[in-house]
Amino acid sequence: MKKILCGAVAAIALVGAAAPAAAQTNQRHYAGVIAGIPYTSTNPGGLATIGLELGLLGGIGTRYTAQANAPASTGTIDDEVTVAFTLTGEVPQDCSFYSGNNSAARDIDFGVIGIRGGDNENVGSAFEMTGPAVANIETLTAGCNFNNEVSIQKTNGVNGLVNAAAGGYDTDEFQANIPYSVNASWTGVAYNTVTTGTPQSLAVSTSQPGATKLQGAWRSDMDININAPAITSKGLVAGQYSDVVTLKLTAL
Known part of the structure; x- marks a missing residue:
């Protein structure tokens, strides 16, 4: 009786063009509440990062990171690339x-x-x-x-x-x-x-x-x-x- 199949399809369009090299994304953001006081921290370094990470281990606050890296182009460069991903999953009957x-x-x-x-x-x-x-x-x-x-x-x-x-x-x-x-x-x-x-x-x-x-x-x-x-x-x-x-x- 547990035999339900649920599926969905989504498409992502990736667009690139020849351009001078630009800085790549490297973001780290923190937010939380300590003693009732909200705080945020963007791209901290050194001891601040260590303290914030210890806070996460202790159940305090949250973190968002975004990093991007890509090697230099090779071969023929197209001005547009489209990639389609098929997404599937199953929800059990209950x-x-x-x-x-x-x-x-x-x-x-x-x-x-x-x-x-x-x-x-x-x-x-x-x-x-x-x-x-x-x-x-x-x-x-x-x-x-x-x-x-x-x-x-x-x-x-x-x-x-x-x-x-x-x-x-x-x-x-x-x-x-x-x-x-x-x-x-x-x-x-x-x-x-x-x-x-x-x-x-x-x-x-x-x-x-x-x-x-x-x-x-x-x-x-x-x-x-x-x-x-x-x-x-x-x-x-x-x-x-x-x-x-x-x-x-x-x-x-």
Whole structure:
């Protein structure tokens, strides 16, 4: 996947003409700040140069040098010479997503998922969820520097949050899973398109195991909203419900 090639071409024109010999460039300039006072020094010599060079080794100031030297002409002299240099380089593909400083930042705990447990509840409503379970995740740094695929996948698929140790229960009256939806939004561009970024989104409904979307290079913040609608047709079996939802950014 790290296979991007970036190239550029530049041209330099070198112009020369027969002329009397002239002094050749030999410049040495220093600048910096000592005790809050800025200083400059042009073409110093002797001990001054030694002191300034020691300052550079100590992390003080900066230096600019320009030197030029050319031998006397031989052969035929042209009044113009043009040299073209081909410049090439490679930028590696990369995708980034800041997801906190440790794994705890990625453990999304709904806490207690409320149910209707009062003795005065009608039997048709007992043990049903009292409301939706929701979560919001936001990162300020996400994106890829090449055409890419944004993917959201639920490990348990359409079952969503699953109670893996539910024991026995009447399937007409109870269920041991809680479906949920995921919606991610960011600013980006369509695949292989060069244009100004616009709002983008990728939605995975409660009835989908996952979804993908192709994008061109993008970088922006990203919001991820998770919503588990209240189960009101059946009661929930007691226990721990869990799933892993995976967001993946892949440079293509």
